[in-house]
Amino acid sequence: MEENMANQELAQELLEKKSFNALKQLLSEMNPADIAEFLKELTNEELLLAFRILPKDQAADTFVEMESDDQETLIRSFSDSELKAVVDDLFVDDAVDILEEMPANVVKRVLRFTDSHTRKWINEILKYPEDSAGSIMTVEYVRLKKNMTVDQAIKHIRRTGVDKETIYTCYVTDLNNKLIGMVSAKTLLLADGDDVIDDIMETNIIYFNTLDDQEDVANAFDKYDFMAIPVVDEETRLLGIVTFDDAIDVLQDEVTEDIEKMAAIIPSEKTYLKTGIFETWKQRIPWLLLLMVSATFTGKIISSFEGALSSCVVLTAFIPMLMDTAGNSGGQTSVTIIRSLSLGDIEMSDIFRIIWKEIRVAVICGLTLAVVNFAKMLLLDSSSITSDGQSAFMVALVVNLTLVVTVIFAKITASVLPIGAKKLGFDPAVMASPFITTVVDALALLVYFNFAKMILGI
Amino acid sequence: MEENMANQELAQELLEKKSFNALKQLLSEMNPADIAEFLKELTNEELLLAFRILPKDQAADTFVEMESDDQETLIRSFSDSELKAVVDDLFVDDAVDILEEMPANVVKRVLRFTDSHTRKWINEILKYPEDSAGSIMTVEYVRLKKNMTVDQAIKHIRRTGVDKETIYTCYVTDLNNKLIGMVSAKTLLLADGDDVIDDIMETNIIYFNTLDDQEDVANAFDKYDFMAIPVVDEETRLLGIVTFDDAIDVLQDEVTEDIEKMAAIIPSEKTYLKTGIFETWKQRIPWLLLLMVSATFTGKIISSFEGALSSCVVLTAFIPMLMDTAGNSGGQTSVTIIRSLSLGDIEMSDIFRIIWKEIRVAVICGLTLAVVNFAKMLLLDSSSITSDGQSAFMVALVVNLTLVVTVIFAKITASVLPIGAKKLGFDPAVMASPFITTVVDALALLVYFNFAKMILGI
Numbered sequence: 001m002e003e004n005m006a007n008q009e010l011a012q013e014l015l016e017k018k019s020f021n022a023l024k025q026l027l028s029e030m031n032p033a034d035i036a037e038f039l040k041e042l043t044n045e046e047l048l049l050a051f052r053i054l055p056k057d058q059a060a061d062t063f064v065e066m067e068s069d070d071q072e073t074l075i076r077s078f079s080d081s082e083l084k085a086v087v088d089d090l091f092v093d094d095a096v097d098i099l100e101e102m103p104a105n106v107v108k109r110v111l112r113f114t115d116s117h118t119r120k121w122i123n124e125i126l127k128y129p130e131d132s133a134g135s136i137m138t139v140e141y142v143r144l145k146k147n148m149t150v151d152q153a154i155k156h157i158r159r160t161g162v163d164k165e166t167i168y169t170c171y172v173t174d175l176n177n178k179l180i181g182m183v184s185a186k187t188l189l190l191a192d193g194d195d196v197i198d199d200i201m202e203t204n205i206i207y208f209n210t211l212d213d214q215e216d217v218a219n220a221f222d223k224y225d226f227m228a229i230p231v232v233d234e235e236t237r238l239l240g241i242v243t244f245d246d247a248i249d250v251l252q253d254e255v256t257e258d259i260e261k262m263a264a265i266i267p268s269e270k271t272y273l274k275t276g277i278f279e280t281w282k283q284r285i286p287w288l289l290l291l292m293v294s295a296t297f298t299g300k301i302i303s304s305f306e307g308a309l310s311s312c313v314v315l316t317a318f319i320p321m322l323m324d325t326a327g328n329s330g331g332q333t334s335v336t337i338i339r340s341l342s343l344g345d346i347e348m349s350d351i352f353r354i355i356w357k358e359i360r361v362a363v364i365c366g367l368t369l370a371v372v373n374f375a376k377m378l379l380l381d382s383s384s385i386t387s388d389g390q391s392a393f394m395v396a397l398v399v400n401l402t403l404v405v406t407v408i409f410a411k412i413t414a415s416v417l418p419i420g421a422k423k424l425g426f427d428p429a430v431m432a433s434p435f436i437t438t439v440v441d442a443l444a445l446l447v448y449f450n451f452a453k454m455i456l457g458i
Numbered sequence: 459m460e461e462n463m464a465n466q467e468l469a470q471e472l473l474e475k476k477s478f479n480a481l482k483q484l485l486s487e488m489n490p491a492d493i494a495e496f497l498k499e500l501t502n503e504e505l506l507l508a509f510r511i512l513p514k515d516q517a518a519d520t521f522v523e524m525e526s527d528d529q530e531t532l533i534r535s536f537s538d539s540e541l542k543a544v545v546d547d548l549f550v551d552d553a554v555d556i557l558e559e560m561p562a563n564v565v566k567r568v569l570r571f572t573d574s575h576t577r578k579w580i581n582e583i584l585k586y587p588e589d590s591a592g593s594i595m596t597v598e599y600v601r602l603k604k605n606m607t608v609d610q611a612i613k614h615i616r617r618t619g620v621d622k623e624t625i626y627t628c629y630v631t632d633l634n635n636k637l638i639g640m641v642s643a644k645t646l647l648l649a650d651g652d653d654v655i656d657d658i659m660e661t662n663i664i665y666f667n668t669l670d671d672q673e674d675v676a677n678a679f680d681k682y683d684f685m686a687i688p689v690v691d692e693e694t695r696l697l698g699i700v701t702f703d704d705a706i707d708v709l710q711d712e713v714t715e716d717i718e719k720m721a722a723i724i725p726s727e728k729t730y731l732k733t734g735i736f737e738t739w740k741q742r743i744p745w746l747l748l749l750m751v752s753a754t755f756t757g758k759i760i761s762s763f764e765g766a767l768s769s770c771v772v773l774t775a776f777i778p779m780l781m782d783t784a785g786n787s788g789g790q791t792s793v794t795i796i797r798s799l800s801l802g803d804i805e806m807s808d809i810f811r812i813i814w815k816e817i818r819v820a821v822i823c824g825l826t827l828a829v830v831n832f833a834k835m836l837l838l839d840s841s842s843i844t845s846d847g848q849s850a851f852m853v854a855l856v857v858n859l860t861l862v863v864t865v866i867f868a869k870i871t872a873s874v875l876p877i878g879a880k881k882l883g884f885d886p887a888v889m890a891s892p893f894i895t896t897v898v899d900a901l902a903l904l905v906y907f908n909f910a911k912m913i914l915g916i
Binding site: 277 | 487488489491612615616619620625626643644647648662664679680681682683685702703705706707709710713714717718720721722723729730731735736738739742743745746747749750751753754756757758760761764767768771772774775776777778779781782783785786787789790792793794795797798801803804808811812815818819822823826827830831834842891892895896899903
């Protein structure tokens with residue numbers, strides 16, 4: 001794989017040395033995804049130059065793999081015939097992906113060079129809501145009839161297959177275009193030439209509706225190991241298919257989105273370095289503001305125990321440790337629950353099993369932490385914590401009782417909130433560490449000060 | 459898709475009513491992955507009963523989809539002939555996946571029923587390190603010779619294809635078994651019967667070595683949209699292939715692992731509900747302990763400013779807000795960097811660009827937060843913060859200057875640590891919120907108390 005990096009650097013050198021023949025030769029041997037990586041680093045003029053050198057049959061494949069601002073630059077610079085050459089070779093789903101990111105005048109220019117049949121489909125798919133199964137499907141699939149023989153079907157594939165996104169899963173439809181079966185190229189190849197499709201096709205088909213969530217479609221690929229999944233309308237008429245490579249992209253995007261939400265970021269479609277300073281600010285500031293204001297409550301709790309605190313200032317020193325441990329304990333649980341929910345490993349109905357498990361884990365985690373911390377406080381900190389007129393033992397008792405109770409509270413809160421959010425129709429991912437931390441911080445301090453009052457009599 | 463859930467419930471009912479014929483009929487129409495979900499809920503006796511009802515051709519496919527403890531139960535309960543029937547139908551890579559989770563005596567029993575050729579391969583693959591390309595490859599692929607014609611190749615596929623994991627990508631090897639080309643079933647089907655493989659095969663092949671990281675292999679599927687990738691030895695002799703469905707599994711597992719690490723959890727292979735209480739404790743307690751002990755330093759900072767704090771107790775009330783905001787700001791950045799690194803969107807060489815970007819984002823985030831908080835403190839909190847003899851304005855100045863500086867520090871720290879970890883060969887994912895929080899908490903407090911001393915003269 002290191003070879004690919006080396007090729008990209010070599011291409012860069014050849015371009016700088018204007019060795020265009022050698023560059024053309026090198027590019028013809030590179031994978032389109034690697035060529036796109038090489039193009040990413042170029043200036044606009046270099047980009048156009050390098051793209052024009054590309055062998056014809058790689059141009060469209062490379063174009064699909066490029067970043068959308070580079071695509072836009074090229075579309076704006078292309079001559080009419082260059083644009084037509086690229087557009088002709090695009091699959092409908094790729095064309096849609098590209099156009100979704102473009103300004104209206106660029107979309108218009110591209111659509112002018114697509115044939116009317118393709119244009120109709122592109123417009124159709126652009127209408128489906130973002131993140132729906134319809135928005136990621138392609139319409140270039142192989143359609144068979146149930147009374148075809150295997151030989152006829154193979155002949156049909158040979159005649160029409162070159163323009164199809166996949167020929168490996170073929171779909172069987174009736175006269176009304178209803179999906180009635182599917183048959184793999186493997187089945188066709190291994191069957192007898194005289195066999196009839198009706199007899200060898202699979203009729204228990206897992207399919208999705210155009211408006212289903214693309215994440216559900218992608219998860220089905222993970223679960224069933226399919227190469228393609230059909231997308232139908234309300235009357236189970238076949239409209240398109242989603243292929244595994246698009247499903248992988250959706251899975252990666254959805255994971256990135258979840259991870260961003262878990263880190264209190266509003267997701268964006270752009271990659272990190274392509275996102276501007278103000279866009280990044282807009283992704284990050286809402287949650288920072290909300291959480292900052294929420295932390296006011298935690299501050300109020302401290303204020304209301306100011307008297308107790310000033311009569312035993314040493315207690316303040318343990319606030320960071322208690323807050324961090326509460327946040328970390330809660331974060332562990334919430335993140336585990338969020339990921340398990342999204343993988344389908346747990347369901348909302350498991351909630352009581354989950355809470356019961358978390359309580360038991362919390363008890364032993366809390367006790368372990370408290371024992372270690374108790375020992376540490378008595379052995380290492382005892383001089384500094386007795387200085388206040390309270391015995392080190394009593395202070396340590398307050399801190400470590402708080403630790404145990406807080407870990408239990410934190411883990412229960414962190415298991416209930418994501419499941420509750422899902423139940424209410426919200427995305428559980430926002431119930432991750434940052435939000436949980438703010439909630440359990442307040443709980444931790446309430447417990448702490450109340451134990452302090454009870455045990456130290458302050 | 460709801461239909462699948464309904465089928466599982468119906469199957470459950472039929473089993474309870476002992477309507478075995480109806481159950482058999484229903485199971486024959488269900489997808490193996492859905493059958494496995496139905497079996498997951500059964501008792502051991504029910505499981506064996508239901509599995510025996512399964513149509514022969516679904517038994518092995520279902521077995522592969524089951525959880526490993528159910529697989530173990532079945533292997534232990536199977537008669538010799540039942541075991542042989544299932545084992546005969548397993549692909550080598552699936553057999554390896556299953557056996558990796560089994561105790562030695564179960565492995566032995568299974569291997570006794572595999573033919574010597576398969577057994578040799580299973581043993582071979584079991585030897586590759588966990589998480590290596592070799593450990594996830596399968597050896598059941600189609601191998602062609604370069605002097606075959608297309609007709610001969612298709613005949614070869616028809617003869618041998620039934621036992622292959624995929625027939626859609628075929629590999630061409632020379633007499634020494636070196637990988638020299640590949641050709642897709644689509645190319646074969648669309649080519650002329652007399653064409654020679656040598657003329658139509660693709661010779662620029664992306665391949666991996668057996669010891670390469672499985673995550674790199676999975677990422678290549680994401681990047682190149684391949685259906686299969688070949689795995690070779692040091693002399694580029696073809697040993698096996700990895701298929702896209704296994705790559706999706708690896709991607710999902712690696713993401714789960716990253717998410718767990720980011721939440722200060724030691725990753726496990728088991729799903730949440732299958733992990734015992736003590737195992738869960740073992741995953742969670744090391745980081746909790748480490749972070750608790752690290753928070754001691756933050757406590758020490760507070761202790762050393764005890765004098766300043768007791769002369770202006772109101773400062774304590776803002777500690778949680780400052781700590782949380784520092785942690786959240788840092789967490790946003792570190793998680794973005796970690797995910798971008800793992801998607802390959804950024805490289806280590808981008809570090810200065812990243813730091814420069816984060817500084818600018820931090821400045822405007824910090825200023826926004828400070829302005830809002832300043833207004834809030836003067837409008838809502840001014841009575842409570844003047845009570846200490848300090849003017850509300852000066853206290854607010856200290857708090858909000860700290861806020862700005864802390865957010866900048868936090869975002870710089872959070873961009874440097876993950877990239878630094880990667881540079882040093884550690885997993886950047888551990889440099890996520892929990893660790894960053896502990897580091898930036900200490901920074902925040904140092905800044906806070908120093909500003910307080912300077913500005914309030916305490």
